[in-house]
Amino acid sequence: MTIARQLSRNEYDALKAATKRLITLVGGLEAAARITRVGHQQLSRYQSREHADQFMPIDIVADLEAEAGEAVVTKVLADLANCNVTSRDEGETEPLGRHLARIAKENADLVAALAIAMSDGKLDDTERATLRAELHAAMDALNRLFGALDGEGAT
Structure with a gap:
């Protein structure tokens, strides 16, 4: 049985590409596995188009984006929702x-x-x-x- 999905194949592929970029930013599969709750094999499936039905859970996205210092997957999700994500400068000391x-x-x-x-x-x-x-x-x-x-x- 095929489940109807809400997004196009290209949009899901964009999520896979963002996932791959995020994993690369934190140092690759092994490095990513050390800072989150799943192993490198599962992380590999999350970024692979061959595993089109497997996407990274939100807590893992949060772990890896915190490490990367960049909201890679979050920005793609926001774009898919017709929203923008902007970073805040922290520690401003002006009155x-x-x-x-x-x-x-x-x-x-x-x-x-x-x-x-x-x-x-x-x-x-x-x-x-x-x-x-x-x-x-x-x-x-x-x-x-x-x-x-x-x-x-x-x-």
Whole structure:
């Protein structure tokens, strides 16, 4: 009996590729096996397209991503859900008021760029690129605040 799946073969292959990259980042199958609860043979199956029905459990993803310092599989999962994952800078020591000022400025810049871009009723490629850059700057300002709140220097 064939079970209906929600994603395309290419999307599942993207998860396999991300799994392989994550295992490589932590030093390969043997190294990955030393820092999580399954052995190298099972890890090999998780990254293999020949074992299309076997995917890495979330706790193992968490173990390996913590070791790698990069959310490799998590980013692919987020992409499949039409979401973005961004990293937070931890340990920011600027006063919270400066973070607030930066957030206000970057959001104002984004709103101004959007108003200018929309003034003629259509967005061209240059305007889209400008808006993306402004949006990233605003998101970065917010992420720096996360880091400040997570760090010891939040005042």
